[in-house]
Amino acid sequence: MSQDLIRKLAVSNESKIVFLIIDGLGGLPDPVTGLTELETASTPNLDRLAAEGTLGMSTPIGPGITPGSGPAHLSLFGYDPIEVEVGRGILDILGVDFELQKGDVAARINFCTIDKEGVITDRRAGRIPDEEGKRLCKQLDEKISLPGVESFIIHTKEYRGGIILRGEGLKGDIPDTDPQAVGGKPLPAKARSPEAERTAELFNDLIGQAKELLAGEEKANMILVRGIDTYHPLPQMQDLYKLNPVCVAAYPMYRGLAKLVGMKLVDIPSTASIKDEFDALEKIWGDHDFVFLHIKKTDSAGEDGDFDKKVHVIEELDSEVPRLFALAPAVIVVTGDHSTPSLMKSHSWHPLPTILWSGRCRRDSQKTFGESSCIKGGMGRFNAQALVPLALANAGKLLKFGA
Amino acid sequence: MSQDLIRKLAVSNESKIVFLIIDGLGGLPDPVTGLTELETASTPNLDRLAAEGTLGMSTPIGPGITPGSGPAHLSLFGYDPIEVEVGRGILDILGVDFELQKGDVAARINFCTIDKEGVITDRRAGRIPDEEGKRLCKQLDEKISLPGVESFIIHTKEYRGGIILRGEGLKGDIPDTDPQAVGGKPLPAKARSPEAERTAELFNDLIGQAKELLAGEEKANMILVRGIDTYHPLPQMQDLYKLNPVCVAAYPMYRGLAKLVGMKLVDIPSTASIKDEFDALEKIWGDHDFVFLHIKKTDSAGEDGDFDKKVHVIEELDSEVPRLFALAPAVIVVTGDHSTPSLMKSHSWHPLPTILWSGRCRRDSQKTFGESSCIKGGMGRFNAQALVPLALANAGKLLKFGA
Numbered sequence: 127m128s129q130d131l132i133r134k135l136a137v138s139n140e141s142k143i144v145f146l147i148i149d150g151l152g153g154l155p156d157p158v159t160g161l162t163e164l165e166t167a168s169t170p171n172l173d174r175l176a177a178e179g180t181l182g183m184s185t186p187i188g189p190g191i192t193p194g195s196g197p198a199h200l201s202l203f204g205y206d207p208i209e210v211e212v213g214r215g216i217l218d219i220l221g222v223d224f225e226l227q228k229g230d231v232a233a234r235i236n237f238c239t240i241d242k243e244g245v246i247t248d249r250r251a252g253r254i255p256d257e258e259g260k261r262l263c264k265q266l267d268e269k270i271s272l273p274g275v276e277s278f279i280i281h282t283k284e285y286r287g288g289i290i291l292r293g294e295g296l297k298g299d300i301p302d303t304d305p306q307a308v309g310g311k312p313l314p315a316k317a318r319s320p321e322a323e324r325t326a327e328l329f330n331d332l333i334g335q336a337k338e339l340l341a342g343e344e345k346a347n348m349i350l351v352r353g354i355d356t357y358h359p360l361p362q363m364q365d366l367y368k369l370n371p372v373c374v375a376a377y378p379m380y381r382g383l384a385k386l387v388g389m390k391l392v393d394i395p396s397t398a399s400i401k402d403e404f405d406a407l408e409k410i411w412g413d414h415d416f417v418f419l420h421i422k423k424t425d426s427a428g429e430d431g432d433f434d435k436k437v438h439v440i441e442e443l444d445s446e447v448p449r450l451f452a453l454a455p456a457v458i459v460v461t462g463d464h465s466t467p468s469l470m471k472s473h474s475w476h477p478l479p480t481i482l483w484s485g486r487c488r489r490d491s492q493k494t495f496g497e498s499s500c501i502k503g504g505m506g507r508f509n510a511q512a513l514v515p516l517a518l519a520n521a522g523k524l525l526k527f528g529a
Numbered sequence: 530m531s532q533d534l535i536r537k538l539a540v541s542n543e544s545k546i547v548f549l550i551i552d553g554l555g556g557l558p559d560p561v562t563g564l565t566e567l568e569t570a571s572t573p574n575l576d577r578l579a580a581e582g583t584l585g586m587s588t589p590i591g592p593g594i595t596p597g598s599g600p601a602h603l604s605l606f607g608y609d610p611i612e613v614e615v616g617r618g619i620l621d622i623l624g625v626d627f628e629l630q631k632g633d634v635a636a637r638i639n640f641c642t643i644d645k646e647g648v649i650t651d652r653r654a655g656r657i658p659d660e661e662g663k664r665l666c667k668q669l670d671e672k673i674s675l676p677g678v679e680s681f682i683i684h685t686k687e688y689r690g691g692i693i694l695r696g697e698g699l700k701g702d703i704p705d706t707d708p709q710a711v712g713g714k715p716l717p718a719k720a721r722s723p724e725a726e727r728t729a730e731l732f733n734d735l736i737g738q739a740k741e742l743l744a745g746e747e748k749a750n751m752i753l754v755r756g757i758d759t760y761h762p763l764p765q766m767q768d769l770y771k772l773n774p775v776c777v778a779a780y781p782m783y784r785g786l787a788k789l790v791g792m793k794l795v796d797i798p799s800t801a802s803i804k805d806e807f808d809a810l811e812k813i814w815g816d817h818d819f820v821f822l823h824i825k826k827t828d829s830a831g832e833d834g835d836f837d838k839k840v841h842v843i844e845e846l847d848s849e850v851p852r853l854f855a856l857a858p859a860v861i862v863v864t865g866d867h868s869t870p871s872l873m874k875s876h877s878w879h880p881l882p883t884i885l886w887s888g889r890c891r892r893d894s895q896k897t898f899g900e901s902s903c904i905k906g907g908m909g910r911f912n913a914q915a916l917v918p919l920a921l922a923n924a925g926k927l928l929k930f931g932a
Contacts, residue, residue, distance in 0.1 A: 154889065154891055155891070155892065160892075183909065187930060188534070188915075188918065189911060189915035189918050189919050189922075190535075190915070190917075190918030190919040190920075190921055190922035190923075190927055191534065191538070191918065191922070191927065191930050192922065192927060192928075192929045192930065193929070193930050193931060194929050194930060194931035194932045195931075195932070196931045196932045197930055197931035198931075207930075207931070208531070208534060211931065213932070214932035217932065353932060379932075467889075469889075470889065472929075473929055474889070474922075475919075475922040475927070476891050497891065498893070498894060501893060501905075501906075501907050501909070502905070506909055506910070507908075507909035507910065507911070
C-alpha cells in the first residue's frame with residue numbers, strides 16, 4: 127500500500143506511539159529445549175503486553191530475504207526498502223549529526239595500514255583509539271582541497287570516519303576502494319556510470335592527498351573508502367504521518383536511519399545502557415508523539431552466537447518495560463528489525479515476533495511473547511511496512527478513507 | 530517482491546533443494562469423515578517432514594483464482610504468472626525436446642475427422658494411436674511448404690502434435706481454429722492484431738495444404754490448431770537463482786514448463802511410475818542442486834472424481850519418501866501446483882498445503898501434513914512465488930540485502 131494514501135489520511139492528535147525495536151529479536155529454537163531466545167527469557171512485562179495486545183509475525187522485506195539493518199528499519203518506519211536503498215556512508219554521517227544537503231556524496235572511511243609497497247597489512251589501522259582518529263580526521267579535513275567542490279572529513283568512531291563531497295553534478299555511483307582483505311592494495315575509485323566519473327576522479331585526488339598527509343603515521347597511513355552514495359532526502363515522517371518523532375538510540379547507524387526519516391535525535395552516548403535509554407525516554411516524553419526506542423545488544427549477542435547472553439539482554443530490557451507502562455502511551459509496538467538467531471551467528475530471513483498493544487487493538491487469545499505464540503496471533507503474517515499505519519490507526523491518527 | 534532482488538542476492542553453494550510437487554494436491558473434505566484426500570491418506574513419512582518442518586498454505590496465483598498447470602508451475606518456480614503467460618503450444622513443444630528459438634510461433638494441433646461438407650464429426654480423429662499420429666506428422670512435415678518461413682510439424686502424443694513456424698516478423702496473436710464442438714466447421718486462423726496478419730495467412734495456407742494431404746485418410750483427415758503463441762525465452766533459473774536445476778517429470782507439459790525456466794530434463798517415459806521417478810532422482814542426484822520432482826496421478830484422480838484413488842496415489846508417494854531422506858537434501862518443499870478436489874472433479878482456487886523442511890526452517894508445533902494442520906502452521910498464508918526465495922534462504926544461497 128502506498129505512503130501516499132497514509133499521507134492523505136494522517137492527522138495529528140495528542141496520542142503517543144512507542145516503537146520498541148529489539149534489534150535481531152527473532153531466533154531459532156535451542157535443539158534441546160525447543161525454545162528460542164525470546165521464549166527462554168523470563169519476560170513477565172512483555173508477556174503482559176502480549177496478553178493485553180495482539181500478536182503477529184512480521185516480514186521485514188520479503189520471503190527469504192535477510193535484511194541489513196538499513197532496509198529493515200526503513201521498512202519498520204513504513205518506507206519501501208527496495209525502492210529506497212541508502213548507502214552506509216549516508217547513514218553513518220547522518221548518525222553523527224552532520225547536516226547533509228541534497229546532492230552531497232557521502233562515504234565511510236577506514237584508516238588502514240599499508241607497507242612500503244602499498245599493500246594493506248591492517249584494514250583497521252590497529253584499531254586506533256577515538257582521540258587518534260579524531261586528530262587524523264581533523265588534519266585531513268583542514269589540509270585536503272579539491273577542485274570545484276567542498277570536502278569534509280569527519281570522525282565517527284575509533285578508526286572510522288566519513289567523507290562528504292559537496293558541489294554541482296556529483297554522483298556516488300562508485301564501489302568501495304576497500305579490497306576487503308589484507309595482502310592487496312587499495313582499489314582506485316572507479317565510476318559505475320559516466321555521470322559518476324568526475325566524482326570518482328575527485329575521490330582518487332582526495333585519497334592521494336590523504337596518503338601523502340598520512341605518510342608519517344605509524345599505523346593509520348592510508349584510508350579505505352566504503353559505502354559511497356548520493357544523498358537524496360526522503361519524505362519526512364512529519365509530513366507523511368503528521369508525527370513529531372524522536373529517536374532514542376545509541377549507535378550511529380540507527381541514529382542515521384532515524385534522522386533520514388525526520389526524527390529528532392536524543393543526545394545519548396554510544397555506550398548507553400538499556401536503563402540509560404529509558405532514562406532518556408522519560409526525559410523527552412512530553413515533547414514528542416512518536417518514539418523509536420532501539421535496543422542493540424540482542425543483535426550483538428545473536429551475532430556472537432551467545433544464546434544465553436541474548437536471553438539476558440531480553441530479560442534486562444523486560445525489567446525496564448514497567449517504566450514504559452508508567453508513561454501511559456496510547457500505542458506500543460514491540461518487534462525487531464530482523465532475526466539474528468544465535469544458532470546462525472548472523473542476521474536471517476525469519477519473520478519477527480511482534481506485539482501491537484493499544485486499547486483498540488482487538489486482543490487475541492495469546493498470553494506470552496514468543497515466536498510460537500506470535501504464529502497464532504491475531505495479526506497473522508504481515509510485512510513490517512504495515513506497522514506504522516496500524517499504529518497510527520490505533521492512536522486515532524488516520525481518517526476514514528472514502529465516503 | 531521482484532525477481533531482480535533475488536537475482537542480485539543469489540549465490541551458488543553445494544546445498545541441494547528438492548521441490549516435490551504433488552499435482553492437484555489440495556482437496557475438499559469428504560462430507561462424512563470431514564477429512565480431505567491428503568488427511569485421509571496414511572502418510573507417516575510426509576508427516577515426519579511436517580513435524581520436523583514448518584507448514585503453511587500457499588496460494589498459486591491470487592485469492593479465488595483457479596490456475597491451469599502452466600501459471601501454477603511458473604508461480605512455484607518464482608515467476609509472476611500473470612506477467613508471464615505462455616501458450617500451451619509452446620509448453621507441449623518444449624516438453625518433447627524440440628529446440629524453440631526466440632520469435633518462433635508454436636501451436637498444438639489435433640488431428641480430427643470432418644465429413645464431406647467439412648463439418649467436424651470427431652475432434653480427436655477416433656483417438657488414433659501414436660504410430661498413426663507419428664506417420665501423419667512426418668508426412669505433413671515433409672510435404673508442407675510455406676512462403677518465406679520454415680515450418681516444422683512434430684508429433685507429441687496419439688492424435689496430437691505441434692507446429693512451429695520460424696522466420697522474421699511472425700506473431701502468434703491468433704485464437705484457436707478449434708470450434709471446441711462437433712457439428713461446426715474448423716474456424717479460419719484470424720489475427721487479433723495487425724502484426725499477426727501475415728502469420729494468420731501462413732497458418733491458413735498450412736491448414737489448406739494439410740487438408741489436401743490428409744484427404745485420403747479415413748479418420749485423421751483434418752487438423753485443428755490450438756494454443757498459438759510466440760516464443761519468448763524466460764530468464765533462466767541458472768541466471769536468476771544461480772542454480773543447476775533438473776526436472777524429473779513424466780508428462781510433456783510439465784517437462785515443457787521446466788525447460789522454459791532452464792531445467793535439464795531427465796529422460797523418463799511418459800508412463801513412468803512414482804517409483805520410476807524416484808529411481809531417476811537417485812541417478813541424477815550428484816549432478817544438480819535443485820530438483821523439481823513432479824507427481825501427476827493425484828491430479829488425474831481428482832479430475833476423475835476418484836477420492837479413494839487420490840488417497841492411494843498419495844500413499845504410494847509417501848512410501849517412496851524415505852528414499853528422499855536417504856539422499857539428505859538441505860531443503861525439501863512439498864506442495865502442489867493447485868488444488869484438484871475429487872468432489873469438484875476439476876482444478877480449484879483453494880490454497881495448497883505446504884511443507885518447508887530444513888535445518889533452519891524454524892519448526893512449528895504441527896505434527897501432520899494436511900489442510901487443517903497447514904492452516905495453523907508457522908508459514909501462515911503466502912503466495913507460491915515465495916517458495917523459491919524461502920528455499921534459497923534455507924539453503925544458504927541468498928546474501929544479505931543492504932548494509
